[in-house]
Amino acid sequence: MNNIFKWFFGFTLLFILIIVAIWLSPTVPGATGTLHPEFKTMLKSGNYTGGSPAIKWLSYLFGLGTIGIFAFCVFIGSRKKDKTIQRKIYRVLFIGFGTYILTFSLMVFAHWNYQETNSTSFFGGFPIPTAWMLYGMWFVPAIITSAYIFKFDDWVLTKEEEEQFHEIVAARRKRENND
Amino acid sequence: MEEYRNPIILTSLGVYMLICIAVGVWALRRTKSTQDFFMAGRDLGIMVTAFAVFSSTLSGFGFVGGPGLVYRMGMSSVWMVVCVIMGFNISFALLGKRLRLFAELGESISLPDAVKLRYGKDSTSLLISIAILLGVFGYLATQILAMSVVLKDILVETEFMANISLEMCVVISCSILVFYSVTGGIIASVYTDIIQGGIMIVAATLVFFTVMYTYDGGFTEIGQIIQKDDPEAIGPWGTLGMIGCLSWLFVFGLGGSGQPHVITKLMMNKNIRDAKHILPVSIVGYLFSALLWISIGLVMRALVLSGRQPELATADAAASQFLQTYAHPVLAGVVFAGLFAAIMSTADAFLNIGTAAIMHDIPKALGKKVKNELFWARMTTFLICAVAAVFALYSGDLVAILGAFGWGTFAAAIVPAVTLGFNWKRATPFAANTAIIASLAVNFIVKLFKISIPYHIDVGALSLAVSLTLFIGISLMSKPPDLDPDVEAVMEM
Numbered sequence: 001m002n003n004i005f006k007w008f009f010g011f012t013l014l015f016i017l018i019i020v021a022i023w024l025s026p027t028v029p030g031a032t033g034t035l036h037p038e039f040k041t042m043l044k045s046g047n048y049t050g051g052s053p054a055i056k057w058l059s060y061l062f063g064l065g066t067i068g069i070f071a072f073c074v075f076i077g078s079r080k081k082d083k084t085i086q087r088k089i090y091r092v093l094f095i096g097f098g099t100y101i102l103t104f105s106l107m108v109f110a111h112w113n114y115q116e117t118n119s120t121s122f123f124g125g126f127p128i129p130t131a132w133m134l135y136g137m138w139f140v141p142a143i144i145t146s147a148y149i150f151k152f153d154d155w156v157l158t159k160e161e162e163e164q165f166h167e168i169v170a171a172r173r174k175r176e177n178n179d
Numbered sequence: 180m181e182e183y184r185n186p187i188i189l190t191s192l193g194v195y196m197l198i199c200i201a202v203g204v205w206a207l208r209r210t211k212s213t214q215d216f217f218m219a220g221r222d223l224g225i226m227v228t229a230f231a232v233f234s235s236t237l238s239g240f241g242f243v244g245g246p247g248l249v250y251r252m253g254m255s256s257v258w259m260v261v262c263v264i265m266g267f268n269i270s271f272a273l274l275g276k277r278l279r280l281f282a283e284l285g286e287s288i289s290l291p292d293a294v295k296l297r298y299g300k301d302s303t304s305l306l307i308s309i310a311i312l313l314g315v316f317g318y319l320a321t322q323i324l325a326m327s328v329v330l331k332d333i334l335v336e337t338e339f340m341a342n343i344s345l346e347m348c349v350v351i352s353c354s355i356l357v358f359y360s361v362t363g364g365i366i367a368s369v370y371t372d373i374i375q376g377g378i379m380i381v382a383a384t385l386v387f388f389t390v391m392y393t394y395d396g397g398f399t400e401i402g403q404i405i406q407k408d409d410p411e412a413i414g415p416w417g418t419l420g421m422i423g424c425l426s427w428l429f430v431f432g433l434g435g436s437g438q439p440h441v442i443t444k445l446m447m448n449k450n451i452r453d454a455k456h457i458l459p460v461s462i463v464g465y466l467f468s469a470l471l472w473i474s475i476g477l478v479m480r481a482l483v484l485s486g487r488q489p490e491l492a493t494a495d496a497a498a499s500q501f502l503q504t505y506a507h508p509v510l511a512g513v514v515f516a517g518l519f520a521a522i523m524s525t526a527d528a529f530l531n532i533g534t535a536a537i538m539h540d541i542p543k544a545l546g547k548k549v550k551n552e553l554f555w556a557r558m559t560t561f562l563i564c565a566v567a568a569v570f571a572l573y574s575g576d577l578v579a580i581l582g583a584f585g586w587g588t589f590a591a592a593i594v595p596a597v598t599l600g601f602n603w604k605r606a607t608p609f610a611a612n613t614a615i616i617a618s619l620a621v622n623f624i625v626k627l628f629k630i631s632i633p634y635h636i637d638v639g640a641l642s643l644a645v646s647l648t649l650f651i652g653i654s655l656m657s658k659p660p661d662l663d664p665d666v667e668a669v670m671e672m
Contacts, residue, residue: 005603005651012648019644022422023633032635033252033418036409039483041494043252043418045411055634059421066429069647070265073433076602077272081671100265111415118410125398126413127406130254133261133415141265145458148271152455157276161672162451168665169284 004079008072015065021058028052060108067104071097074144080155089147089155096143103140107132184508185336191512192333195378195519196355202371206363213552216364217288217535219447223369228448229460230376231369231528235441236461237379237468238318239325239522242514245469246501247494249476250483253405255417256476258424260469262432267462269598270436274445275454277601280669282446289532290439290597291540293446297601297666300608305544306615308536310592311439313619315533318585319563320571322526326352327571329518332499349568356523357564360530361557368527369447375520376464382517383471385510386501390474393505394481404481412480423635430639434590436598440528468521471514475501534559587639591618594643595650604670607660610653618646 030046037044075093080086111129113119123131148156210216223231248256281287285296290311291304298304327348334340334348359367394400405413416424436442448457479497482488491500498518502511538559542549549555595618596611621642625632632641662670 005605005655009648009651009655012644012651016644016648019636019641022636025633027633031420032423033420039490041251041491042480042483044409045253045414045418045420055422059425062422063425063428066425066432069429070269070432073269073436073598074272076599077269077274077277079602107415108421114410114414120403120406122399122402126402127410129415130402130413133254133257138261138264141268144268144272145264145462148268148275149455149459152452156455157451157672165280165284165451165669165672168668172284172665 004072004076008076011065011068011072015069018058018061018065022055022062025052025054025058028055031055056112060105063104063108064101067097067101078155085155089151092147092151093144096141096147099143100137100140103132103136107137184503184511185333187508187512188333188515189337191516192330192519195374195516198374199355199359199371199523202374203359203362203367206359206367206370209366210362210364210553213539213556214286214288215366216553216556217531217539218282219365219369221282221447222449223444223447224449225453225456226460227369227373228444228453229457230464231372231444231447231524232441232457233461233464233468234372234376234379234521234524235444235528236435236438237465237521238525239322239518241468241472242379242518242521243325243329243495243498245472246475246479246497249473250479250491250497251494252419253409253412253417253480254415255419255424256427257417257473258427259431260472262428263435263465263469264462266432266435267458267465269433270442270445271454271458273598273602274436274442275458276451276672277670278442278445279448279451279454280672281601281666283451284665284669287446289535289540290443290446290593291536291544293601294597294611295544296663298596298606298608298611298660299663299666300612301544301546303596303608303611303615304540306612307593307596308540308544310588310615310619311532312536312541314439314585314588315529315536315563316567316570317588319526319529319533319567321585322522322529323349323353323356323564323568324571326356326519326522326526329499329515329522333515346572349572352519353564353568356526356530357561360527360564361560364556364560365447365531368524368531369444371527372524375517375524376468378513378517378520379468380464382510382514383468386506386514387470387474389506389510390478390501393478398477401477401481404485405477408484413477419635422633423637426635426637426640430587430590430637430643433594433598434586434639434643437590437593438586439532439589439593440525442593442597443528443532471498471517478505530560530563533563537563587637587642588619588622590639591622591642591646595646599647599650602670603654604662604667605659606650606654607657609657610650613653614646614650617649618642621645 033043034046036042078089107129110132114129121128281293287293291308294307295304330348330352334343391397402413412418475498483490502514534556538556592615595614600606600611625638
């Protein structure tokens with residue numbers, strides 16, 4: 001049961017290393033936006049991080065690390081004693097997070113292309129990379145939500161577990177009353 | 180119709196506030212014990228719990244600060260919303276069932292109560308209570324300030340209250356909030372959440388369609404106007420850039436499971452199995468409400484860039500300017516009521532957990548027992564609101580500092596100890612205590628010493644990464660703790 005936490009610990013250390021690497025990399029001036037020349041209440045993008053290949057790839061790794069931590073958390077919350085059930089749950093979670101990582105990667109690559117080609121193509125009211133973000137990154141996690149909703153009784157809390165829980169509570173109350 | 184704009188807005192607000200008072204009176208009859216006052220007797224249905232979860236998550240920030248950020252930075256802040264389905268997935272996978280089981284097993288009436296049951300140590304529940312209190316005062320004060328500023332903006336437009344002071348607006352708005360929170364406790368809070376959540380969904384959906392028809396070409400035209408000025412602003416990372424946005428994805432996605440005013444609601448549902456229905460209803464409610472956040476911010480940026488609208492005085496004026504200039508007066512009235520609903524639903528949740536921390540959790544952790552807890556809980560609710568109101572008016576930058584990193588403070592302090600700790604038998608109280616202290620230290624040091632983190636990595640993301648690593652590392656290196664057999668059995672489910 002502790003193996004997943006050992007892997008998680010290693011992963012969080014790597015995640016912190018990515019943050020340290022970003023911190024130590026030479027800063028790209030104006031990378032987080034500059035004041036808009038005409039409207040002082042707005043910001044305008046400055047030298048985008050794409051200007052530095054190191055930061056460009058570190059940003060991508062930072063994103064993968066974030067999704068990885070999300071995945072570890074959901075896998076931890078979905079562990080079951082029954083290994084057959086656990087395998088079924090993990091299969092769905094692998095599909096869900098695999099699709100999420102793929103969508104994230106496609107969004108990032110679409111954005112790199114957007115910067116290089118100054119593309120003006122729109123999909124669903126937004127530029128292509130933004131459409132990946134709004135329609136992909138936002139809604140792909142619904143795969144995991146569906147599993148939670150439809151398989152709750154088999155995977156999250158079985159009837160036997162619920163009965164066992166009520167027995168534990170009843171026994172505890174009895175002990176407390178006797179004390 | 181235009182000449183009636185202000186009376187319509189005032190009437191909408193008045194009706195909304197009267198409903199809140201009526202719910203407070205109704206809930207008074209149902210509140211007979213501290214279990215009722217803090218946990219709604221653990222008797223809530225699916226819709227009530229689901230609406231309470233999503234409306235507490237989306238505070239006034241979503242109606243004022245959110246559109247302001249989109250106006251100012253383009254798509255950057257949308258990441259705070261895009262993470263929501265994943266965020267709710269994480270919360271429910273780790274806590275949807277677990278917290279409810281712990282609440283019933285230990286008859287817990289607060290999150291620190293459940294923490295005490297899990298770790299068996301007063302020190303851990305005390306530290307969680309302190310972290311909650313620190314966040315509560317900052318968050319609550321900012322909510323009260325936001326509510327009062329908006330009320331003042333509306334009232335100064337009338338003839339009979341043109342010179343009303345901010346202090347008087349604080350008194351008016353806090354009176355309603357305190358009334359229903361004191362009389363009905365969490366019962367009033369969650370039932371007003373249904374009304375508040377409903378108003379938020381309706382208001383946001385209507386605003387979304389109004390925005391869509393502001394330009395003939397809809398969102399495509401809005402996007403093209405923004406793109407012409409600055410292609411990155413309408414790109415997925417906005418003007419902030421990829422790293423800053425991803426740090427928001429991290430802290431808002433994972434941090435959602437560490438917001439005490441939200442996850443406490445997962446201890447209140449009547450049936451454990453209701454979690455499977457609460458999750459989708461919460462997600463859908465939040466998604467609809469978030470439409471306002473994105474649409475108003477984008478259209479106001481496009482309107483200013485294309486010269487149809489003069490530049491705003493501040494970015495936060497985006498929502499109110501849009502409503503006053505482009506929305507039908509009735510819609511403006513509904514949305515202003517929705518704004519108050521968003522603020523109040525979060526504020527009453529904070530009042531409740533703050534009161535529990537002062538009246539129940541901290542005395543219990545220190546080995547004291549308060550007599551006549553229900554009476555003192557009501558008095559404490561009033562006092563917390565009064566102190567937060569004074570804090571909001573007179574503490575200057577401190578309220579902004581506490582309010583600004585409230586989410587991150589909660590996330591970094593509570594996610595390791597509660598979200599993970601309730602799912603890992605090996606987690607130790609020492610690891611939980613270290614993680615909580617480290618998270619608060621990182622948050623406060625970075626903010627107070629104004630340490631600049633490159634690429635605008637959110638301080639909450641940094642402290643969450645540190646506290647997670649410390650928590651897991653220390654637990655792995657420590658001797659496995661001795662657990663109460665009942666707790667161990669529940670953690671294996």
